[in-house]
Amino acid sequence: MGFSRRLWLGAAPAAAAGAAALLRPAAAEAQVAAGSTIDTVVKRGTLQVGVSLGTPPFGITNASMEPDGYDVNIAKLLAQQLGVKLAVVDIVAANRIPSLTTGKVDLVISSFSITAERAKAIAYSNAVYVDQQVAIGPKATAMPTIASLAGKRIGVTRSTTNDIALTKQAPPGTEIQRYDDDASTNQALLAGQVQGIVTSGALAAAIASRSPALALETKFVVSEAPMAAGLRRDDLEWLHWVNTTLFILWTNKQIQPLQQQWMGVVNSELPRFG
Amino acid sequence: MLSLDFSGTLARWPEIAWGAWTTLWIALVAMVGALLIGALAAWAAMASRRAVRLVPQLYVELFRNTPFLVQMYIVYFGLPSIGLRLTAYPAALLALSLYAGAYATEILRAGIEGVPPGQIEAARALGLSPLRTLRLVILRQALAASFPALASQFVLVMLASSLLSAISVPELTAVANNIQGQTFRSFEAFLVAGAVYLALTALLRGALGKLERRVCAFQWAVR
Amino acid sequence: MFQTYGVVQAEYLVEAMRWTASLAAIAMLGGAIGGALMVVLRLSDAMIPRAIGGAVTYVAQGTPLLVQLFLAYFGASAIGLDVPPLAAAAVAFTLWASAFLGDIWCGAIETVPKGQREAGLALGLRPRQLFWRVVLPQAVRPAIPPTVGFLVQVVKNTAIASIIGFRELTRAGQIVANVTFQPMPVFLTVAVLYFALCYPLSLAARLLERRLGSARIGPITV
Numbered sequence: 001m002g003f004s005r006r007l008w009l010g011a012a013p014a015a016a017a018g019a020a021a022l023l024r025p026a027a028a029e030a031q032v033a034a035g036s037t038i039d040t041v042v043k044r045g046t047l048q049v050g051v052s053l054g055t056p057p058f059g060i061t062n063a064s065m066e067p068d069g070y071d072v073n074i075a076k077l078l079a080q081q082l083g084v085k086l087a088v089v090d091i092v093a094a095n096r097i098p099s100l101t102t103g104k105v106d107l108v109i110s111s112f113s114i115t116a117e118r119a120k121a122i123a124y125s126n127a128v129y130v131d132q133q134v135a136i137g138p139k140a141t142a143m144p145t146i147a148s149l150a151g152k153r154i155g156v157t158r159s160t161t162n163d164i165a166l167t168k169q170a171p172p173g174t175e176i177q178r179y180d181d182d183a184s185t186n187q188a189l190l191a192g193q194v195q196g197i198v199t200s201g202a203l204a205a206a207i208a209s210r211s212p213a214l215a216l217e218t219k220f221v222v223s224e225a226p227m228a229a230g231l232r233r234d235d236l237e238w239l240h241w242v243n244t245t246l247f248i249l250w251t252n253k254q255i256q257p258l259q260q261q262w263m264g265v266v267n268s269e270l271p272r273f274g
Numbered sequence: 275m276l277s278l279d280f281s282g283t284l285a286r287w288p289e290i291a292w293g294a295w296t297t298l299w300i301a302l303v304a305m306v307g308a309l310l311i312g313a314l315a316a317w318a319a320m321a322s323r324r325a326v327r328l329v330p331q332l333y334v335e336l337f338r339n340t341p342f343l344v345q346m347y348i349v350y351f352g353l354p355s356i357g358l359r360l361t362a363y364p365a366a367l368l369a370l371s372l373y374a375g376a377y378a379t380e381i382l383r384a385g386i387e388g389v390p391p392g393q394i395e396a397a398r399a400l401g402l403s404p405l406r407t408l409r410l411v412i413l414r415q416a417l418a419a420s421f422p423a424l425a426s427q428f429v430l431v432m433l434a435s436s437l438l439s440a441i442s443v444p445e446l447t448a449v450a451n452n453i454q455g456q457t458f459r460s461f462e463a464f465l466v467a468g469a470v471y472l473a474l475t476a477l478l479r480g481a482l483g484k485l486e487r488r489v490c491a492f493q494w495a496v497r
Numbered sequence: 498m499f500q501t502y503g504v505v506q507a508e509y510l511v512e513a514m515r516w517t518a519s520l521a522a523i524a525m526l527g528g529a530i531g532g533a534l535m536v537v538l539r540l541s542d543a544m545i546p547r548a549i550g551g552a553v554t555y556v557a558q559g560t561p562l563l564v565q566l567f568l569a570y571f572g573a574s575a576i577g578l579d580v581p582p583l584a585a586a587a588v589a590f591t592l593w594a595s596a597f598l599g600d601i602w603c604g605a606i607e608t609v610p611k612g613q614r615e616a617g618l619a620l621g622l623r624p625r626q627l628f629w630r631v632v633l634p635q636a637v638r639p640a641i642p643p644t645v646g647f648l649v650q651v652v653k654n655t656a657i658a659s660i661i662g663f664r665e666l667t668r669a670g671q672i673v674a675n676v677t678f679q680p681m682p683v684f685l686t687v688a689v690l691y692f693a694l695c696y697p698l699s700l701a702a703r704l705l706e707r708r709l710g711s712a713r714i715g716p717i718t719v
Contacts, residue, residue, distance in 0.1 A: 054675055061672055065509050092662040094455060098571070104581065121458065153361070155442070159455020177362060177442035178452060180660060183675040184351075184440065190678055191354035193361060211678060339649065339695035340688045341656035343667055348688065351674065352681040429559075436561035440660060447563060460571030468560045468568065475559040 037106055037231075037238035038082070047084050049075040050091040050105035054183040057206045057262040058111040059090075070202070070262035071109040074128055074229075077254055078107070081245045092181055093160055097121050100232055107242070108230035111200055113161035115225075123233045125242045126272040127226035129202075129259065133162045135222060136204040137189075137196030139215040146220065149174040155194035157185045162198040165223040190214065198222055202263035226271055247272070282457035283450075283466050293449030294470050300366060300445060301432035301478075307371030308431070309424075312378025319383050330379060337376035343437050345369050350441040366438045374431045381427065385420030386412060418490040425482040429475055436471075446470060502677040510686055513669035514694070516583075520655045520665060523587045525648060528594025535599025536606070550599070557596030563657050565589045570661045582663035590651070590658075597647060605640035606632060642706035649698045653691065666690060 041047050051059040051071045062068035067088040079086035091099050096108045100122050113131070114124050135154070137143055143152070150173035156163045158178040170176060177194055179185045182203070189197045190211060196219065199207075208216040229246075231239050249255050250270055259266045283290075315330035337345065350365040360368060389412050397407040439448035450467035454460040538550030557565070569589035573580035580588075609632050617627045659668035670687035674680040 054672060061676065090662060090664065095662065097458070102580070158451055163455070178448065179442050180440050183671050186675060187351045187680060188442070191351050191680065192359050193350065193354065335696065336692065339699055340691045341653040341667065343656045343659070344670070344684055344688050344691060347680070348684045352684050355679065355681050433561040436563045437657065447561065454571070461568065464564055464567045464571065468564050471560045471564060472556065
């Protein structure tokens with residue numbers, strides 16, 4: 001039975017019978033969990049991680065229709081270190097913060113760029129991957145610099161770091177088309193509905209390799225952003241454990257092969273700040 | 275427990291106004307398209323040959339028994355892969371017109387068939403040509419009969435346009451979505467959007483009510 | 498990582514239909530209970546229940562279902578409730594369906610001829626008896642066709658839940674289209690599957706309308 005089936009078979013009776021449980025304010029739940037998420041997770045036997053499964057190569061559904069991708073595999077490593085099972089919760093980008101603050105997941109690893117704005121609402125772990133926001137498009141379309149975007153239709157996923165970076169830097173006359181999720185943004189590029197998109201560098205490499213007919217290439221870097229796991233703000237013990245484990249995994253060279261496999265590039269260093 | 279902060283959302287009222295305007299004109303153009311398609315299809319649906327009748331029947335059944343969202347995805351994401359690329363606005367208008375056109379077809383057909391045959395016979399007996407019969411007797415009464423249903427359809431089309439946000443059309447829902455993504459105040463953004471939609475609906479219904487009184491004036495006189 | 502559209506993917510789509518059906522069932526059942534409540538509110542003699550019923554109906558029919566869905570989904574987070582997409586969708590769809598079904602059923606009740614009410618009162622029936630024994634039984638038959646017709650709307654509108662990530666048929670289609678890069682065959686399959694669900698219901702509604710009377714009731718449920 002794949003992750004998906006187990007997930008749904010578990011979710012259906014939980015949703016049906018959990019009406020009363022749902023009404024219990026998550027604030028109380030978070031208070032109980034604060035400082036003891038590690039214990040809660042170990043006792044539960046499962047680590048619940050939120051990942052967007054429509055965002056290759058960070059979160060995808062593989063050929064067996066199971067969650068896979070860079071973020072999912074990092075989550076697997078963390079669950080392994082804690083000695084529990086992993087439960088992947090498919091979330092959309094817009095719900096990354098709410099799913100943490102309401103206690104729906106213990107951790108969010110979903111191409112989660114570190115921004116000061118978000119850091120007010122949640123806590124970031126040390127970096128899991130350093131990504132760049134790049135513009136990609138067909139070879140035939142000339143887009144050497146950001147100024148060249150004027151007069152072009154450029155796609156981006158609504159409210160992501162890509163969106164914020166593009167909106168801030170795009171020259172007037174750029175037609176910015178915003179889509180609800182990465183799946184739609186990618187489809188728009190492949191369908192030729194936009195002449196280029198701004199997305200994460202890793203994703204750009206993945207799309208380009210899959211559609212040789214379009215001859216996609218990375219045009220230029222818009223900005224750089226380290227990505228990290230998101231945790232609840234008041235949960236310092238949990239944050240410390242995650243940071244320690246990430247350090248161990250990096251030093252033992254367990255993260256680097258994943259980066260190579262999924263992104264095609266390995267960071268020279270994962271910035272640590274916490 | 276609940277702390278609402280509307281300041282971020284309300285500060286961006288120009289964007290919201292623009293989104294509302296986009297919603298309105300898209301609904302209008304789509305409705306015109308739907309009426310054209312509907313009139314054509316309704317006419318074909320009353321043809322004597324069964325083969326001709328089958329085409330509008332198929333069209334109506336297909337577009338009324340599948341979700342508009344899926345139809346939209348097919349037009350915007352699917353068609354380019356087989357060579358027909360429509361950008362966001364044309365794709366949106368096409369998909370919305372086709373969807374609403376299926377309902378308009380049925381409404382118009384019911385309206386036309388509702389004209390009492392006696393009226394048509396009387397018109398012919400009075401020496402009116404087929405074209406004048408159509409124009410003065412059939413269409414006027416069909417339109418009057420269909421008007422309420424068509425007006426409802428118009429409102430529904432405007433509400434359905436909120437789904438166009440998924441293919442990047444910057445209408446009202448898309449604007450609210452953009453705002454909430456940057457202010458993190460989702461509830462407030464969509465409350466404001468909802469209020470604007472209510473205002474638009476009220477506006478539309480009012481305008482259509484006035485229009486009905488003008489177009490169907492003779493109906494009131496008869497009653 | 499990326500696949501070609503084939504039987505495995507098609508099976509994944511078919512499996513997702515069970516979630517479409519589940520949400521539709523929840524919406525219909527919840528909506529039926531809520532709809533009955535709405536009828537009680539709107540037919541009440543007191544002003545406040547009537548106002549509440551009217552307001553809920555006005556809002557539900559005057560705003561897009563997508564906005565109602567976003568409000569349920571994000572609003573729950575705003576007040577600290579833990580809400581998975583299915584729960585948010587269930588709440589939003591139930592409220593929406595309640596408003597529309599309440600409207601349809603009120604319309605059905607209004608088609609019962611006034612003469613029946615007057616005759617009942619003349620025969621000395623109390624208002625409560627009048628409602629349960631005279632009006633309601635006669636309102637059931639004309640209520641059935643538009644209710645079945647509304648079920649078609651419910652099934653179609655479950656597609657909207659895909660936008661908040663609920664993994665029903667449309668979302669499954671997006672996922673498959675994204676890994677296969679073949680949107681046309683994928684979304685055509687999705688459309689066919691919805692058609693298979695909705696067309697029989699539409700036929701049933703039309704058949705019932707012919708058999709049970711075709712009074713145009715409530716808003717044109719499209």
